[in-house]
Ligand code: ADP
């Protein structure tokens with residue numbers, strides 16, 4: 178039995194889900210699959226695992242598994258549940274991609290959905306678990322969808338084997354038809370239990386006009402007005418990304434300053450933030466002179482993959498910042514203190530935890546948040562919601578593979594979720610900064626992620642699970658046939674799938690090759706997995722690992738293009754830009770290594786940073802994002818795994834490089850690295866447009882790719898901007914002001930077939 182503290186017991190009793198405990202547990206006892214819907218904050222995530230624990234689902238050999246689409250939720254919910262149950266984190270634990278505190282005593286395990294997917298590869302029947310909860314299913318993340326499809330098959334197999342297992346799917350919205358009405362998924366529709374949350378009425382106020390340009394300014398003014406004119410109650414502001422959040426926080430703090438007490442630091446300055454733990458149609462195979470494409474190896478990898486994109490909507494392009502120099506019209510008013518807190522998924526956990534605490538006496542709480550506050554986390558005491566109506570998403574062009582971050586209108590369902598945040602403790606108000614006509618044009622629901630992104634990583638993982646006909650898989654929402662075909666083609670061109678006759682190919686049933694199995698063992702997407710699989714040759718592995726780690730972590734360089742808040746900041750920024758440019762030149766090396774291009778810069782940066790002990794100081798001084806560098810270090814550790822150890826050895830004679838295992842690559846290793854990179858990115862080949870082909874001035878210095886009609890360019894910050902090699906491969910094309918290739922490396926013409 179569980180021995181809870183009295184104050185915990187009190188607050189539990191107020192949660193709507195508690196009233197349904199019996200109904201839920203009865204449904205679970207009598208059914209293998211149960212769907213549970215309940216408003217955000219009704220207590221699903223924190224309470225249902227406890228119900229199961231108390232009903233004995235973790236008393237035998239099996240344990241309770243809970244999956245979350247976001248790392249933050251897995252970590253913070255495991256801590257919260259341990260605390261509520263008065264149990265150690267040895268018993269209520271978490272596992273995310275690189276870290277966890279799971280022990281042999283663990284009974285309730287929170288994890289990201291990617292971690293569970295990897296576990297299925299090791300033990301298809303998931304025999305360690307007696308029950309799996311798929312949380313936040315309404316988010317429709319790709320791994321969530323796949324897991325539900327797999328579990329719809331695993332659970333009956335377990336039952337047949339006499340080792341019964343339960344699946345509970347939890348959603349914050351009532352839109353669960355994709356799960357319940359899908360006969361391919363569940364032949365008998367699972368019961369749906371609805372938890373009625375106490376929801377107070379929310380008055381929704383639309384703007385008459387819809388600001389199309391400066392919506393962060395509009396958000397700022399509306400928040401100021403609420404704070405000045407309306408009765409007490411917390412304000413929750415929805416914006417689209419981390420940069421906007423910081424910009425609006427800064428403006429609000431300037432407008433309504435308050436003297437902070439002990440233990441509270443002003444979080445106004447960017448460097449302060451840092452300190453607080455800032456933390457296609459494919460090409461033919463390319464023949465390579467030195468790297469043997471049939472000589473590959475797998476690495477044993479213990480931990481699961483992680484949906485790296487989960488955090489990206491927050492992190493994405495921090496380039497378009499709001500204009501925060503222009504808020505002089507709001508005179509600072511210290512008589513009305515506002516306690517302003519940012520909230521986004523990459524924020525350090527201890528910063529995030531602040532939103533759960535009451536604001537300092539005499540102040541009003543104002544949380545400026547991204548989508549995380551929509552369903553994952555519930556903030557107490559919110560009476561006013563300010564909704565910009567937008568969301569930042571990554572968009573892929575399925576044909577060209579070009580991706581870009583775009584801010585677009587959210588869905589009606591999301592806007593209603595956001596509004597609902599204001600009516601949890603008393604009647605609330607939601608200010609929508611767009612007109613009701615615009616709202617009427619929003620789509621009803623957000624699309625499932627699986628319909629919006631490339632699926633080659635999923636297809637490879639599924640083939641490794643011996644699901645050959647991916648097209649027959651019981652997806653809650655099936656990805657488009659086009660996306661599946663593109664994925665199979667890419668995997669065939671990478672050698673991960675055996676090429677089969679045209680006719681069978683049409684039915685999407687290429688089997689996995691031995692190389693594909695090796696590739697599937699790496700927790701990175703197929704292009705990078707191929708590089709890793711080839712990496713053992715010529716002693717290149719440590720370099721390939723470092724480059725791949727750096728390529729899969731987005732934005733290792735600090736964004737120095739943001740507008741400065743003050744003159745002082747502006748000169749500091751200029752200095753840092755100059756410093757970063759200088760360091761990039763140094764990291765790019767000279768002679769042969771220069772041709773590895775931007776990937777050499779990454780390799781040099783990783784090497785230099787490790788050499789300096791991967792400190793915050795080094796990162797700040799050299800324009801690197803500390804948090805990214807730590808993540809690279811962890812990923813290197815994971816990929817290196819049992820083999821090489823990463824202890825830093827001082828080798829001054831080799832300059833910027835880390836340990837002796839990472840002395841700078843020799844000239845011939847650089848050539849091999851370029852070939853390995855080409856083997857992974859062969860479908861991302863671009864050819865420089867020659868003088869005589871110049872039909873239109875826009876093609877000057879442009880590159881031609883097989884898929885795009887428009888030219889793509891080498892970015893001025895690239896190591897190869899001055900060189901402009903005849904052939905290059907690139908990591909991706911990102912459309913900003915122009916179509917720019919990112920992660921460019923030079924290719925010798927004779928390597929191109
Ligand atoms: P749901 O999953 O239905 O959205 P949760 O179980 O996450 O609901 O939350 C239930 C309640 O627990 C909410 O009122 C929330 O504010 C509270 N809560 C969750 N985490 C914490 C925490 N770390 N500290 C204090 N309260 C928390």
Ligand code: MG
Pocket residue numbers: 218221222223312313552553
């Ligand atoms: Mg929840």
